[in-house]
Amino acid sequence: MPITAFAVFLISSAIILLVFGVVARSTNARRDVNYARANRLRLLFFVSLGAILVIFLALTLPDLPYPVEASAPERIVLATGKQYAWSLTEGTSPTLDNWDTAFSPTINVPTGAVVEFRVTTLDVNHGFSLYGPDGHLKAQTQAMPGYVNRLRVVFDQPGTYTVLCLEFCGMAHHRMRGVVEVR
Amino acid sequence: MATVASTITDPGADVHRTRLIRVTLVWVLTALVLFPVLAILGLLMRAQQSGYLQSTPPEVFYAIMTLHGLGMVGLWFVAGMAVISVLLANYVKPTTAVSWIAYGATLAGVVLLLAATLVGRLGVGWYFLYPLPFHSGGTWPPWATASLFAALAIMGVGWTVWSADLLFAIARRYRLSHALGWHYLSGATTPDVPPIIIISTVSFIGVLAGLVAAVVILVLVAIEQFGSGFTNDALLIKNLTFYFGHMVVNITMYLGVAMVYEVLPGYTGRPWKTNTLVVFAWNLVLFLVMFAYLHHLYMDFAQPRWLQVTGQLSSYLISVPAAVVTIFSTLVLIYGSTMRWRLPSVMLFLGVMGWAIGGVAAVIDSTVAVNTRFHNTLWVPAHFHTYFVMGVMLMILGTVFHLVTDLSKVPERSALTKTIVGTVGLGGYGFLLMFYLAGVASVPRRYAVYPAEVAVGTTYAKVSLIFIAVLLLGALVYIWETGRRCVKAFSS
DSSP states (O other): HHHHHHHHHHHHHHHHHHHHHHHHTTTTTTOOOOOHHHHHHHHHHHHHHHHHHHHHHHHHHHGGGSSOOOOOEEEEEEEEEEETTEEESSSOOOTTEEEEEEEESSSOOTOEEEEEEEEEEESEEEEEEEOOTTTTTEEEEEEEETOOEEEEEESSSSSEEEEEEESSOEEETGOEEEEEOOO | OOSSSSSOOOTTTTHHHHHHHHHHHHHHHHHHHHHHHHHHHHHHHHHHHHTTTTTSSSSHHHHHHHHHHHHHHHHHHHHHHHHHHHHHHHTSOOHHHHHHHHHHHHHHHHHHHHHHOOOOOOOOOTTTOTTTTGGGGTOOHHHHHHHHHHHHHHHHHHHHHHHHHHHHHHHHHHHHHHHHHHHTTTTTOSSSOOOHHHHHHHHHEEEEEEEEHHHHHOOOHHHHHHOSSSSHHHHHHHHHHHHHHHHHHHHHHHHHHHHHHHHHHHHHOOOOOOOOHHHHHHHHHHHHHHHHHGGTTTTTTSSSSSHHHHHHHHHHHHHHHIIIIHHHHHHHHTTTTTOOOHHHHHHHHHHHHHHHHHHHHHHHHHHHOHHHHHHHHTTTHHHHHHHIIIIIIHHHHHHHHHHHHHHHOOOOHHHHHHHHHHHHHHHHHHHHHHHHHHHHOOOBOOSSSOOOGGGGHHHHHHHHHHHHHHHHHHHHHHHHHHHHHHHHHHHO
């Protein structure tokens, strides 16, 4: 996905550069603008741009990351953020009072299972993100005070996945982490 | 060409305009001092991410990050407002005293922000997401948080009065329906309303709408902090915060675009008149900009699904009037014209191009399915630095150079123009490319130090230092050239 998005960006930028370059060069020799032709071109541009946007909407809107109620997850992991650590547990999540004894930075989940992370925070906003063994971002959701965000992930490949914080949360934001072992 | 010569026939107009020009020159000189300082803070951040400043504690990085972000957003907003007010003075009469009040409020806010970040080490990011300012973890004292909110309140009051005054100045000459160009939609062409009036009206309404959200945030936070037992809803505050932040940033962009409409025709020798298409486009923008901010909350899964879809739809739609009307019309205006390629016209032209390129990156990121991979990675600063540094900044600085050259009568030097354009172009796009590549590689934004999983971010940060140095060199040459014209214009 990121590579595809970058390719779309590069191609679009190249087209923009080319068009702006052609227009800049056109000022070397004065010529009158045929406004009827320009408006036809504008209409064509409008229709083309509209078509591209509609195609992208049609391709991407079915791929929303939000969980559908109809299906049930196979595993539920409670992911709780607190400056500056992630707790990953099953059953019950730690509170501010028992954090030191109840928190766990690591959890094991099976390969291929639908895992639902129920993500929340005990203090400020955090960003719950899963980085794969290849160092690339696989999925994310925000952790908000007073809310539980449900993120469903199927881990196709076994390995060690790192949980990093992707919402700036203070001095040790970059050190806030957890581990999901997929076996 | 849009110059400082007015179309107003009021006998006192010259005196008024001279006073307005003086306060605008003070704004410009202040911006020329603050801009390189804030840019150097950006350089220091990338240096720390490169591993070169390992002895610097992370809380210093995050305090600098906060100052750089808040400073740059505020700087280009006020620079845009100051420059647009002097261009508007060709048609209407903004109040000079209000510009001074806004200047005083902004300076007071800057002092408070400097104290909060550099002395108090407040590190909350430019959008200070609630409730982080109140959870310092021992990093910054409570007075730093109070200082932040006091700065926001003071600047908010100053900017509200400023926006309202500019809107009233327009209203004294044009009815609101005319200022928004609605009569063009019914086929009428009188009164003739220049595009700058329509875009400015849209912008000032947007600013006021955004500032209302800021006031609501401040009131809600104050109620909670003063021991009422009331707890704020984090999702509501997040919506309000991004509504405000997105609005301020977008309006800054629109102020730059209004300058393009007003100044560029003078260099092409062709007029840029208001027509139905321009009116329809900018009224559509006024409507859509109220909803586009929703793309900042895609990763807040608790947000209703229909709002997430609305975010993508409005973000996609708002690109259409920009591309089909403004950018396309800019190209038609220039195509085959007797364009005078001077520093202002080159900067305006490149600014529109940067807006287009940054806009593509923004639309890509406003796709929910893509945002799951790009949200809060370095793709985000990549796209907003594109349309800020290579977009609106070039538009504003191009217009500033146009104005001060006109006022000072100091001729432009072609070799320096080439130096500025070459270094800013190479340095700007080079440092942006490092952001984009790092974003594709999933490197998080706002990390003082990159952990092993995303260590590749260090390499991109190192390479970006070279490009930032080149960009800064070009910026300093520009500042010298503009600054001396500014001083001469001020003293004449």
